[in-house]
Amino acid sequence: MSTKPRTLFDKIWESHVVNRQDDGTCLLYIDRHLTHEVTSAPAFEGLRTNKRKVRRPDLTLAVADHNVPTTDRAKGIEDAESRLQIETLRQNCKEFGIRLYDMDDIRQGIVHIIGPEQGFTLPGLTIVCGDSHTSTHGAFGSLAFGIGTSEVEHVLATQTLLQKPAKNMLVEVTGKLPNGVGAKDIILAIIGKIGTAGGTGHVIEYSGDAIRGLSMEGRMTVCNMSIEGGARAGLIAPDEKTFEYLKGRPMVPKGAAWEAAVAYWKTLPSDPGARYDRELRLAAAEIPPLVTWGTSPEDVVPVTGTIPTLDAAKDATQREAYERKYEYMGLKPGQKLSELKVDHVFIGSCTNGRIEDIRSAAAVVKGRKVAKGVRALLVPGSGLVKEQAEQEGLDRIFREAGFEWREPGCSMCLAMNADKVGYGERCASTSNRNFEGRQGRGGRTHLMSPAMAAAAAIAGRLADVRELQ
């Protein structure tokens, strides 16, 4: 073991190497594996074909989230393919002895929300899932990244993965966040700055007092969208807030084991003087409420701003891309964001479907009405988030305003279930991707924070949340 100062990433990596090849490829032990219905079926099929078993069924947790209806569950799933996919997950879990939170379980929800909620996610672990937003769990100081289905099969069979170490990138956000600005704005600002490929090949460690000042929910929002900046994983060093969040959750160690775990977790933060391959610094005070205008998460502008003109494009390739975006999004260069009327508002997803997100949207919505012609959905990230919100009376605030209060799932973030944005329709969304067709073919997505999405629902157009405060 080297004695030079190490980053949080270095420490987690080195403690999980089972074997190192001469070329640097490592066999990495995987502590936790999450799985859902969309990316797992061929992996289980592969195990069956090759007569292989799941090495550690106790280290995998399964949930159905992408295809689940967010309306009355008692009616079952109308779409035959969605139904089959979930039924297949159910059978696979039964056959291989894997714990599943099924559709009727209060603990069911989006895979990246239930992991932390149950304490399946802990600091210092390696966590994988066949889903790119696995980066969310990095908020606990665990190395968490998305994998493909072949790798899901590899993890199931061996509890390891073949990997090469990533490079270290530090993003430090310092100072006080302005009024109306939150975790979502921080991560959008970072992606706007580094670009959608800016973090490729890197793990991003987020630090600075603005990051430390965020709640665990806010930290998860930041880490969640690391992949939108190209980084497979985001990391935030564990601290008292992390321990406080975890203590007492169902799968978290108890008693003496808890004390031992905390003692270990306290050794994880990066050492003073640890070296990063890249460093970026942002002043929190300079981040305004942000929205995306185009079809890449890097297309970030202040809500008070305008659609960039072709002059803002850095080269011919980007000019061409801008022209495609104008056309797809139905925008004119120079147009004010605040002129854009919305047809849908979606509050939810693994980015912003947690209790704090719902609270911050509720604060804006309270006593107001959703604008005429706007369909607004509030989709809690899990059954437990939904229950908590209902206990706080937040569901009434949304219902009275004209929001639809739904059952938990991925929903309109990727529109695999029945919740879709129609052709040419515009959506103010708290999700993570504004790609062409992401929320439905021809659908036009603007990404923003829950408070901003709530403001858009009330105004019927993209709006500055600060005007509603």
Place this chain on the structure above:
Amino acid sequence: MDKFTKLTGVAAPLPRVNVDTDAIIPKQYLKTIKRTGLKAGLFYEWRTNQDGSEKPDFVLNKPAYKNAQILVAGANFGCGSSREHAPWALLDFGIRCVIAPSFGDIFFNNCFKNGMLPIALPQAEVDKLMQDAEKGANATISVDLEKQEITRPDGGVIKFDIDPFRKYCLLNGFDDIGLTLRQKEKIDGYEAERRRTMPWLDGSRAA
């Protein structure tokens, strides 16, 4: 897994940047429980009109590129979602090699698990191959993995880099899982040590 040694074929040009995996294969094709038969969904929204009819001007719909085996694309190809359906759809269409200035990490990794070769080259080299690809079916490109060389239609050669272990696996068609299972004793040893030093890590069954 099929071996990848040498590939000679038509290259299709897709000069767009940030082609995400939602564009490569949209969500409705993710409802399958198999990894085959996905070419119908490849670039679905670019390849078809709203009524499902083909757009004749999309590159892979043009007769010259119907049998393309190589795709030449812009930077950050395959960014976004981890869906392995993206390489599966390309493979099902017949494309086994994608050449671009850069790739999304997860997509890049997924390719190798399916006997596909993604090649990252400097923009200037990709530009040359993009021009070659624009020439259509009369201009084939050869990719030789052993020599790490791309041969252009005019005979010009471009060298490329590849991780030696990935090259070894592709050339031999090795299945990662089979290779890893040979290290079972090491995994057993790691697990035993972990159980001794951090027994609380096995606590996920507690609830």
